[in-house]
Amino acid sequence: MERKRGQQTVFFKNKPIIIGHYSLVGPKEGKGPLRDYFSKIEEDDLFGQKTYEKAERTMIEQSLRGAVENAGIKFGDVRLFLSGDLLNQIISSSYAARSFDIPYVGVFGACSTMAESLALGACLVDGGHFDTVACATSSHFSTAERQFRFPLELGNQRPPTSQWTVTGSGSTILSCKGHGPRITCATFGKVTDYGINDVNNMGAAMAPAAMNTLIAHFKDTKTKPEDYDLILSGDLGKLGSEILIDLMEDHGYKLGLNYKDCGQMIFKRNQNVLMGGSGCGCSATVLNSIILDKIIKGEYKKVLFMATGALLSTTSSQQGESIPGIAHAIVIEGEDNE
Amino acid sequence: MERKRGQQTVFFKNKPIIIGHYSLVGPKEGKGPLRDYFSKIEEDDLFGQKTYEKAERTMIEQSLRGAVENAGIKFGDVRLFLSGDLLNQIISSSYAARSFDIPYVGVFGACSTMAESLALGACLVDGGHFDTVACATSSHFSTAERQFRFPLELGNQRPPTSQWTVTGSGSTILSCKGHGPRITCATFGKVTDYGINDVNNMGAAMAPAAMNTLIAHFKDTKTKPEDYDLILSGDLGKLGSEILIDLMEDHGYKLGLNYKDCGQMIFKRNQNVLMGGSGCGCSATVLNSIILDKIIKGEYKKVLFMATGALLSTTSSQQGESIPGIAHAIVIEGEDNE
Numbered sequence: 001m002e003r004k005r006g007q008q009t010v011f012f013k014n015k016p017i018i019i020g021h022y023s024l025v026g027p028k029e030g031k032g033p034l035r036d037y038f039s040k041i042e043e044d045d046l047f048g049q050k051t052y053e054k055a056e057r058t059m060i061e062q063s064l065r066g067a068v069e070n071a072g073i074k075f076g077d078v079r080l081f082l083s084g085d086l087l088n089q090i091i092s093s094s095y096a097a098r099s100f101d102i103p104y105v106g107v108f109g110a111c112s113t114m115a116e117s118l119a120l121g122a123c124l125v126d127g128g129h130f131d132t133v134a135c136a137t138s139s140h141f142s143t144a145e146r147q148f149r150f151p152l153e154l155g156n157q158r159p160p161t162s163q164w165t166v167t168g169s170g171s172t173i174l175s176c177k178g179h180g181p182r183i184t185c186a187t188f189g190k191v192t193d194y195g196i197n198d199v200n201n202m203g204a205a206m207a208p209a210a211m212n213t214l215i216a217h218f219k220d221t222k223t224k225p226e227d228y229d230l231i232l233s234g235d236l237g238k239l240g241s242e243i244l245i246d247l248m249e250d251h252g253y254k255l256g257l258n259y260k261d262c263g264q265m266i267f268k269r270n271q272n273v274l275m276g277g278s279g280c281g282c283s284a285t286v287l288n289s290i291i292l293d294k295i296i297k298g299e300y301k302k303v304l305f306m307a308t309g310a311l312l313s314t315t316s317s318q319q320g321e322s323i324p325g326i327a328h329a330i331v332i333e334g335e336d337n338e
Numbered sequence: 339m340e341r342k343r344g345q346q347t348v349f350f351k352n353k354p355i356i357i358g359h360y361s362l363v364g365p366k367e368g369k370g371p372l373r374d375y376f377s378k379i380e381e382d383d384l385f386g387q388k389t390y391e392k393a394e395r396t397m398i399e400q401s402l403r404g405a406v407e408n409a410g411i412k413f414g415d416v417r418l419f420l421s422g423d424l425l426n427q428i429i430s431s432s433y434a435a436r437s438f439d440i441p442y443v444g445v446f447g448a449c450s451t452m453a454e455s456l457a458l459g460a461c462l463v464d465g466g467h468f469d470t471v472a473c474a475t476s477s478h479f480s481t482a483e484r485q486f487r488f489p490l491e492l493g494n495q496r497p498p499t500s501q502w503t504v505t506g507s508g509s510t511i512l513s514c515k516g517h518g519p520r521i522t523c524a525t526f527g528k529v530t531d532y533g534i535n536d537v538n539n540m541g542a543a544m545a546p547a548a549m550n551t552l553i554a555h556f557k558d559t560k561t562k563p564e565d566y567d568l569i570l571s572g573d574l575g576k577l578g579s580e581i582l583i584d585l586m587e588d589h590g591y592k593l594g595l596n597y598k599d600c601g602q603m604i605f606k607r608n609q610n611v612l613m614g615g616s617g618c619g620c621s622a623t624v625l626n627s628i629i630l631d632k633i634i635k636g637e638y639k640k641v642l643f644m645a646t647g648a649l650l651s652t653t654s655s656q657q658g659e660s661i662p663g664i665a666h667a668i669v670i671e672g673e674d675n676e
Binding site: 005008010051053054080084086087088089090091094095097098100101102103104105106107108109110116120123124126127128129130147188189190191192193311312313314315316319321324326 | 529
């Protein structure tokens, strides 16, 4: 049977079901506006470990185990673990996978990783290759800062366009059976580069990729922004979101009040985060808390979740390269939305 | 319809077809025993670029374009590009993807990446999500050395268990239509760690993962080693291969003369490579040259291709962690093998 497809969008026949989700965050996120929605807030940002890197993999372990429990299944029912993160060679994910007895596929899309792993995982469940898969990602402020920027001990000033890496991990369990919201389609993004080379302005670097993926999605699905209860970007932050709104308007699409950005939702204005939250854990924890909760409660019927990633490394920046971005998107619909 | 499945193995109903392949290597590999099989040997290991990192992404660009040409399709016919590499934040793949107008999914499995991208790509083609996908990976001796070990200018001695990172990129085009060898099943591996922490002994770190995946594969498919014309590991090297043979024998499986390792095939003994070749590009270029050529010619009817990866980073090593390994495997059968 021929599957319905767009240029970049895959439509799911079997509509994978989100049967479990979990969000784990650090102390700063736990003081933010979403504190009542997270599955768990940990006051110790070392999560009981000796290093921040070991803390980050502990976060993935805890969030995946939490999601499995939330799904009401046994750990052994999960047949594949898809995960990635910002650390070199995605060690948070790989070392977390070491503690699970599950086949593992490492993915990398920088801060788009939650959407990438969900889009891929949904294909694998839809295609009947795996009954149940787990999708996860994480980020940690202190591991990201010391890998990508400066040692925290230096106390560097942060430029006004910078964002604050979220300490958090989100996990989602997808299955071919059970109850919960459904992933109905996925739009895979292309790498887009408008020549931004300011590593402290990720929002501007990622906004063009977000625009490309949104336009591809609307064309492929023959929908308009107003067809969604919520259009959610990952971590464009205040500046990046404004750029996206402008870019979309240039192309005839008006993003209205139903457009939100996880990076602007996760912290309060007085939390000294400048343009807002960022990191793989930003969209992962927002999706796996307030958003899925509200879809399950019926407050949102149809959500377009798009996470964006900046595909740079310290080496590429040192060699004078600009910052390419990518964005992947999925549509999540409430169980009763037919 | 219920799909046939094993614990870790996915069987393909539509058996994705390898319609094109390409291998591009550097000068040292071009002097090795497989020199007559590679699609292209480049004498300049900078590939015309200013830095080795830019060289590596150029290699992926060239190898993918070569594979598309080899497939006899238009570049626009490729609907998804799956790629990853050893560099931090897989910049070789992401920056190469910037030059293609194709949706991109970044993957990471260290030196198992060719098998990972082919296994995932085969699922996506088999499931009908994409008609045609491209799978690629690369490695470069000089980018790997300076990222993972020491500046080349130091002229460090290499311990006897070390391997030599292959400078090369391989690309494979999978499609639901056309002619060529078929991928009939894929076994997804689990992260395995036997506590090896010598970063100059990757073969020993990866062999236990290879064993786990091979045993899972034989059990899931109800086959034995002698059922394959060739069982090919990625880059275990001389020591790692010997460990794998021993480990398999302990579990009642005898790997015979039909077992080979790409790391031992790609260089001559007098090329000063100690235990042999390594890096994502090792298995990628061997598979996409002599192996696929021989399958197409009918010399091999059924090949089990398994690439292994060591999932460490410099940070994990500095923090005293052991080295987890992973191995993914696919079965490739000749077009006329029914």
